[in-house]
Amino acid sequence: MKGKAIISELRVKFAEKNWNETFQLVRRCMEKSRDESKPCEPLVRSLERLQEEFNVSSMNATKSRLETIAKQQGMGFHINEATCYLTADLFYVEVLLLPCGAVQEVKVASHGESPAPSESLLQLLRSKHFADFSVKLGGLFAQYNIPGDNEIKLKLLASLQYLGKDLQQLSLFPRLESAFREPKFCDPQVDMINNGRVGHLIAGKEDSPLTVQFYVPPTDGAETLDSHLDPVIQAAQVTVGVSDMTHKLQMASVILQPPQLDPQGHPVFVPASEASNEALPACFLLRLQPAITMVTSLFQKLSQITDVAVPSVDLQWAPLPKLLMRGSPSANSHCETLDNDETLVRVPLPGGETHTYILPRGAWDVPAHRAAVLDSVPFTQPAHVPALLELLRHQCAINTLLSSCVTAQFASPGSVCDMHFEVRPESDxxxxxxxxxxxxxxxxxxxxxxxxxxxxxxxxxxxxxxxxxxxxxxxxxxxxxxxxxxxxxxxxxxxxxxxxxxxxxxxxxxxxxxxxxxxxxxxxxxxxxxxxxxxxxxxxxxxxxxxxxxxxxxxxxxxxxxxxxSTSANPYTFAPGAVFPHCVGTNGQMSVNL
Known part of the structure; x- marks a missing residue:
């Protein structure tokens, strides 16, 4: 009763106050937090909720919103008249405001570099999409969140910049002549993504890391109900990450100058004994976007290329089709599983035709065909990247084919299908x-x-x-x-x-x-x-x-x-109900509705 009385009194006391006064009150309470290192969590949540409702229409309101976003991302915040600075160890964001609270300009500066305009951040703030701005800022913070003290951070940042320049140079080398090339009518960018030594390279900027696009499935001739959707381009951000072991990372370019190719057509690199490098407790990373589901054998080959162990402690291993279904945005919340643990997936095609694909769990749920979702690949030198991308492309091709028959709408009781197919693994x-x-x-x-x-x-x-x-x-x-x-x-x-x-x-x-x-x-x-x-x-x-x-x-x-x-003989007599007992009638025809 006493608590209810207090709440009632507070409501009466603040009933006449506007949003701005309430907002300022919560800010003052936060400043008086008992633990200076960590503001009171309920007050922080209250402030965030108030800001969502509060119309940003003044310079002070915009400053308050930017300060909250900076604290959410673990960054510092400073104000110099009409300019706000959101700061981290290796970069800062500069936001210039107008008297009305509108944003005039946004710049990003990495350590030791002059500030450069960021059009993407500017448009988000001008549109008052503060949640999206916070997400973008979080990605930027992660990009520069390099482990170690300030000295190590600066060395790793320099090494990452040299790596980026070498990858740019690798992208300019002529590609290997291959018998397996994209069709002549293929889009040049798609051809570069799927066949380039380092895919399609998107140069890094102050507000975005170096990105490699390395696989996009061809869609020529494919007619499905999702054909109107743009294919997902598999990409990877190039960054650095902490490592339990020290690795020699480049402190200068490792591509031989002038650029040369060996007899096999591969770029020639500076010998390891002559390269300028330094042992650091970190390694380079390909942060996969989106993450890739990889089978055991191909997962193990990653470490064989780089001599760097891919962390597997937190990986959850499961049958490959199960993980592909789980990651499908078009899959229903449940799938139909028969008594013999066979999963049925219904795939609708244009023209009203429907396929049902049957995946026996016993065939897929074995060590050789189990997989895990991988979100990053460690490496230590640019020479590793072409081989890593080729291996990742291999897995992407397998996943694309299997996904086409396991990530559509799941079969439900009573549904009718035109044809049934059983999909089984034969090798990795x-x-x-x-x-x-x-x-x-x-x-x-x-x-x-x-x-x-x-x-x-x-x-x-x-x-x-x-x-x-x-x-x-x-x-x-x-x-x-x-x-x-x-x-x-x-x-x-x-x-x-x-x-x-x-x-x-x-x-x-x-x-x-x-x-x-x-x-x-x-x-x-x-x-x-x-x-x-x-x-x-x-x-x-x-x-x-x-x-x-x-x-x-x-x-x-x-x-x-x-x-x-023996393709001319007929030793395998069809036994009704043996392979598809749930789909085949006594006459051997597909006659049972699922």
Whole structure:
């Protein structure tokens, strides 16, 4: 009762006071905090809440808002007439105000440098987007939050600047000639991002760190319900971080002058014994934006490139598809899991078509196919960066393909799907997709092997003996980087083959030529037998090519070599309900609604 009486008296006392008077009262209370090193938390929250409601329309109000933001970010705050300074050890932000409280100019200065205008910070303050300004300032503070005392901080800042200059120079070197290049119609910037030695380099400024854009999935030919969305560009900020061990970091450029290439086409660096460096308790970092989900084997290769251990203590390991689903903004809050721990994911496609992808938990939840979300990669010299980016691109390519069939809308009870596919891992860089062949009661398997970020090969088992089909499907999946779109194209092509069996191979080859993505029929035709013989060879037997449940579901790794060794025989009889028991009826057809 006594507490309620006090609150009632306070309400009566301050009922006539305006926001400005209340605001000033809270500020005075904060200044009288019992612990000078840490203001009273309830008062801080009250001040922040008041500022959200308070209309910033005067110079004093703007100063108060900037002071609060500086304290939130752990920075100092000073005022000199109409200029506010938000300060840290290695940089400061200078805000020049007008008498009405509007912002005239914003400058950022790193240690030892002259202040430079920051258009991004200026626009945020002029628009009174103080929350976004606070976030931007926090990122800037993290950029310059270099560990150590002042002497070490200055050395690390200098080393980081030399690294940035060397990466800029690496970006100017001619690229390695490769057989796997982006198509001629590819956007030059996309080509630079995916194939450049150091990707697409965005020079660092006072208000933003050096950034490397190194992967963006191609979207040519991909038709999904998310096709209208811009693809996410995988990037990394180049900065420094604390390390438990000392590392020799450059204190000058380590690229040999004048620039030279070795016989393999790689830049020549100054020998380690001649390089100017210093042992410091830190290392360079690639801060990944967004973080990348990496499988165990590729994660371990990072340390093999740099000789620097990637911290793994706080990493949470889980099956790769599970982590990709968890990080998908389009995934529903729950997924459908069957009694046998198989996850069903429904992928809607344009035209009303729907695919359902089945991922057996037992196949993915093994050490070889577990993964973790990685947010930064440590390294110590610019020579590491091209190899690290290539490895990260490799993982991004794998993730892009798997994400296309596991991060759409999840299946829900009662939903109807047009086709079902089972996705299983085959190695750390390959997976298989099993499906029912059109117009038959037998299974076919598409093996997808991501050899490197620039080369993806597909091998089709149990559907056709046409050798050009593998090349055609490989070109399709490389072009669109979408499993659902690839499977739709493959299924449509197989339906054409089964409808005209004697000329299936010739038709597949002809249409592949029209797409410009497969070799000419002469390249795959027996020169002695001619076109007629080629069509006969590519014909599909009437009894089809079935795949048994034990081969597909129990031991796919044993299935593929066996299929490859005998593609003309039909030893794998389809057993209804063995592979897709939840989708297959007694007649062997997909007939059950999920």
């Amino acid at each position: 860089t390959s997976f298989s997709v099993t499906f029912l062949r059109p117009d038959t009661d037998s299974l076919a398997v598409l093996l997808v092997n991501v050899l490197n970020p620039h080369q993806i090969t597909c091998s089709l088992f149990g559907a056709t003996s046409d050798p050009s089909m593998d090349e055609y499907i490989s070109s399709v999946i490389t072009r669109c980087m979408s499993v659902p779109e690839t499977m739709r194209t493959l299924y449509s092509r197989l339906k054409q083959i089964t409808s005209v069996p004697l000329c299936a191979g010739h038709r597949a080859t002809t249409e592949a030529e029209n797409d410009g993505s497969a070799p000419s029929s002469a390249a795959v035709m027996d020169n002695n037998r001619g076109p007629a013989a080629f069509c006969q060879t590519a014909a599909v037997p009437e009894d089809g090519f079935g795949v048994s449940a034990s081969a597909v579901s129990a031991a796919k790794s044993e299935l593929l070599p066996e299929i490859n060794a």
